[in-house]
Amino acid sequence: xxxxxxxxxxxxxxxxxxxxxxxxxxxxxxxxxxxxxxxxxxxxxxxxxxxxxxxxxxxxxxxxxxxxxxxxxxxxxxxxxxxxxxxxxxxxxxxxxxxxxxxxxxxxxxxxxxxxxxxxxxxxxxxxxxxxxxxxxxxxxxxxxxxxxxxxxxxxxxxxxxxxxxxxxxxxxxxxxxxxxxxxxxxxxxxxxxxxxxxxxxxxxxxxxxxxxxxxxxxxxxxxxxxxxxxxxxxxxxxxxxxxxxxxxxxxxxxxxxxxxxxxxxxxxxxxxxxxxxxxxxxxxxxxxxxxxxxxxxxxxxxxxxxxxxxxxxxxxxxxxxxxxxxxxxxxxxxxxxxxxxxxxxxxxxxxxxxxxxxxxxxxxxxxxxxxxxxxxxxxxxxxxxxxxxxxxxxxxxxxxxxxxxxxxxxx
Amino acid sequence: xxxxxxxxxxxxxxxxxxxxxxxxxxxxxxxxxxxxxxxxxxxxxxxxxxxxxxxxxxxxxxxxxxxxxxxxxxxxxxxxxxxxxxxxxxxxxxxxxxxxxxxxxxxxxxxxxxxxxxxxxxxxxxxxxxxxxxxxxxxxxxxxxxxxxxxxxxxxxxxxxxxxxxxxxxxxxxxxxxxxxxxxxx
Numbered sequence: 234x235x236x237x238x239x240x241x242x243x244x245x246x247x248x249x250x251x252x253x254x255x256x257x258x259x260x261x262x263x264x265x266x267x268x269x270x271x272x273x274x275x276x277x278x279x280x281x282x283x284x285x286x287x288x289x290x291x292x293x294x295x296x297x298x299x300x301x302x303x304x305x306x307x308x309x310x311x312x313x314x315x316x317x318x319x320x321x322x323x324x325x326x327x328x329x330x331x332x333x334x335x336x337x338x339x340x341x342x343x344x345x346x347x348x349x350x351x352x353x354x355x356x357x358x359x360x361x362x363x364x365x366x367x368x369x370x371x372x373x374x375x376x377x378x379x380x381x382x383x384x385x386x387x388x389x390x391x392x393x394x395x396x397x398x399x400x401x402x403x404x405x406x407x408x409x410x411x412x413x414x415x416x417x418x419x420x421x422x423x424x425x426x427x428x429x430x431x432x433x434x435x436x437x438x439x440x441x442x443x444x445x446x447x448x449x450x451x452x453x454x455x456x457x458x459x460x461x462x463x464x465x466x467x468x469x470x471x472x473x474x475x476x477x478x479x480x481x482x483x484x485x486x487x488x489x490x491x492x493x494x495x496x497x498x499x500x501x502x503x504x505x506x507x508x509x510x511x512x513x514x515x516x517x518x519x520x521x522x523x524x525x526x527x528x529x530x531x532x533x534x535x536x537x538x539x540x541x542x543x544x545x546x547x548x549x550x551x552x553x554x555x556x557x558x559x560x561x562x563x564x565x566x567x568x569x570x571x572x573x574x575x576x577x578x579x580x581x582x583x584x585x586x587x588x589x590x591x592x593x594x595x596x597x598x599x600x601x602x603x604x605x606x607x608x609x610x611x612x613x614x615x616x617x618x619x620x621x622x623x624x625x626x627x628x629x630x631x632x633x634x635x636x637x638x639x640x641x642x643x644x645x
Numbered sequence: 646x647x648x649x650x651x652x653x654x655x656x657x658x659x660x661x662x663x664x665x666x667x668x669x670x671x672x673x674x675x676x677x678x679x680x681x682x683x684x685x686x687x688x689x690x691x692x693x694x695x696x697x698x699x700x701x702x703x704x705x706x707x708x709x710x711x712x713x714x715x716x717x718x719x720x721x722x723x724x725x726x727x728x729x730x731x732x733x734x735x736x737x738x739x740x741x742x743x744x745x746x747x748x749x750x751x752x753x754x755x756x757x758x759x760x761x762x763x764x765x766x767x768x769x770x771x772x773x774x775x776x777x778x779x780x781x782x783x784x785x786x787x788x789x790x791x792x793x794x795x796x797x798x799x800x801x802x803x804x805x806x807x808x809x810x811x812x813x814x815x816x817x818x819x820x821x822x823x824x825x826x827x828x829x830x831x
Contacts, residue, residue, distance in 0.1 A: 416721075470749040471791060474725035492721065493711055495746050500699060507697035567698050581773060582749065585742035585764070589698035604791075611771070613741070618763045618770055 236380045237629040238371060238596075241608040242343045243615030243622070252339045253354065254282065255307035257317060258289070259330035263300050269324065270302065276320035277305040284341030286356040303355075307334055371594070371626065378405060383598055383628045385410070386574040390498075395467050397502035398574040401565075402593075408571060409505035413466040414496035415473050466497040467580040468601050499575060499583035503590050506568055514564045567591045578605035578627075584613045588621050595625045652756055655679055655734040656801045659758070662689040662702060663736045663808050669694065673808040676702040676735035678710060680727070686710045703735060703743040707750065728752050736805040738798060741766035744773040751792040758805030760798055767796045 256279075261269055270287050279285055289301045304325065305317050317325070317332075325332060337355040342348035348359035371379065382400050389410055390396035399408040466472070473494040490496065565571070568590045575597040579587065584606035587595060595607060595614075606613045607625045614625050655677055662675025666689035678686040688706030692698045710731075714724050732754040733739075739747060739755065744766025747755060755767060755774065766773045776793035 470745070471751070473721055473749075474751065475722070489712060490708075491715065493708075494721075494724075494749055495704070495707065503699055504697055507695055510696045567696065580745060581766070581771065582742050582745035585740060585745070585766070586699045589692075589740075589742065591698070616770060620763060 234629070234631040234633070236376075236383075236631060236634075238376060238379060239627050239629070240371075241612075241614075241625040241627050243612055243625070244340050244343060253336040254339045256282075256285075256335050256337055256355075257304045257307050257321075257332045258301045258335040258355075259304055259325065259332045260299060260301050261288075261328070261330065263298070265328060266300055266302065269328070272324060273302065273304060273321070276324065277318055279303065279306070282306075282337060282339075284357045284359075285337045286358060289356055301335070303335070303337070304330075304332060375402070379596065379626075380628065382407075382572070382574045383596060383630070384634075386576050387598065387630065387634075390576040395498040395575060395577045397498040399502050399506050399568065400572045400574065401570065402572050403570065408568075409502045409509060411498050411501035411505055413498045414490060414493055414501050415466040416492050467499075467575075467577050467583055467605075468603050470494075470497075470580055470582070470604060495582070497580065497583050499573065499579050500586055502573065503568070503586055506571075506590070510564070510567075569593070572596060577601050578607055578609055580604040581606035581611055581613060584611075587623065588613065588619055591621050592623050595623055596628055597625075598628050598630050600627065651682070652734070652797075652800050655684065656736070656756065656758060658684060658687065659734045659736050660801065660804055660808070662687050663805065666690045666702070667808060667812050673812050674702045674735065674737050676706050676733055678706050679732045679734065680730050685731070686713075699742060701740065701743050703733065703739055703746065706733075707746070725751055732756065734800075736801075736808070737761050738765040738767050738769055740764035741771050741773065744771065747794060748773055748776070748792050752794050754795045754797070756797045756800050758798075758800055759802040759809075768798065 266288055273287065279287070285303070287303050291299045291301070305321050324330070335355055338351035338357050342351050342357060342359045345359065348357060351357045382398055385407070386396045386398045389398065389412060391412065394412040396410070396412045398410050400406065401408055473492070570593050572594045573587060573592050573596070575583075575595065577599050578597045578601035579595075580601065581604065584595075597607070600609045602609050604610055608627070613619075614623055658677045659675045662677065663673040664675070666675055667673035669689075669691075671690045671693050674690040676688050677684045678688075686706045686709045688702040688704070688709065690702045691700040691705055710727075711724065714727060719727070728750045729752075731752055733747065733752055734756045736758040738757045738759065738761035740761060741764055757767065760769050762769050764770060768774070774794050774796040776791040
């Protein structure tokens, strides 16, 4: 088995046939299309079906194209002509339409293939996950370095600990490394190493492997939870309560805490990246103009209408702004554009922290069936209300990698 | 009645913390943590100053407590017992991150001001205050179960929203220029 990368979709991709919605549609004269779209969008907006196009064009027999328009959602399969709203009924009567039932895709497509399938039912719009080349959000030639960074994360993680490595993919630079600080551990090597790295932020990817380090064996089958796995913070976030350190040590206090129930690897790594940012760019903030959009970072009270207006403006200006600002602003906002490598799928606290800090891509090796928020229990990255969305990837680590010569002799 | 009056009194203190955040050009959110009817910790949002978007008011208040308790020599079990007696008053519904954090800590009760309809983890977007059943299956043996907590919203919500509104009018000086349209408004 080789190293493999697969995207964790932001919504479940059911077979297309069990994720459709019935709608009532009707054929219309092409010249009526614009007016009817306007009227129907007002009378009966397709609230949760924004990916569905209102009008379908069929080129049958190569003659003039035929248009059909969605009138409204069908509320039941039988006798649908009685069920549509008053305004829609008025339109049907005015234009003497002949409504029929049609099926449309319930969810927006997560891949080009799915989108093509959907369009056979009824056309939908498709937005590739991110503005990267490949459909999957990862370029083929990135794979070797992606696997390298995951190796770095796995080597960092020890028995009972998750590990996180933050990377700037544009420079291949490691921004921060961390392991969980939820318990007091005897071995603080990894913390020291992480801090050493923070001191020299320009160091490029180190490939040094500490062959003496005891690796954390995640178990060949993830279903086999052994006691070691259960202390990993993201998998068993409540485990800290039962932990009684054999003796209180105060020698090493990472971030001022010998242990801390919330210092999961991702949280610690974010803290280090923030410290690094402050060290590298000590001057107060870049000269970005105040705007109301970014301040939604935390909480939001604005109305959708206002947002829409702002967004549309952005759309037009974004290309222009991008070329003007890219050079002047070398300091990234939070972790914008960065990747993070986690040995274990994060819990919802960590996954949301990664949203707040604006990561671009999340890579994890092992799913977390207990509390995993990026595919296993929840799919936070598919939550539309959030103000930032990242792509999520799972890296399948070959068994040989942890059964190999390095470190597992005592486990197997 | 007495409980409701107390809740308002504590929320007023949380709002003071939120105003403190706003005076420091931070998104105005504040909180206090209460044990046995006494405020034992407070926190205000520090995401801009720390350049760490996870430094929400709740996290600040929790860290201050843990630091204090560790200084007193309390171990994990003692700290868990302490949190089980604590209530949090926060001006805005905890986000998904904080809602999960509060569950991890095993806090007793949460009172919040306005709802958080984009990130709220206590009912708006997710309901992390209700202990989930998905992880219960795994908690057969000695594994601690997910902790739920009682959550009450809408306490002085208008005041909390008014703070946000005046903050947005002055603008967040540290926000990035928007790069591209936000996905959810397509």
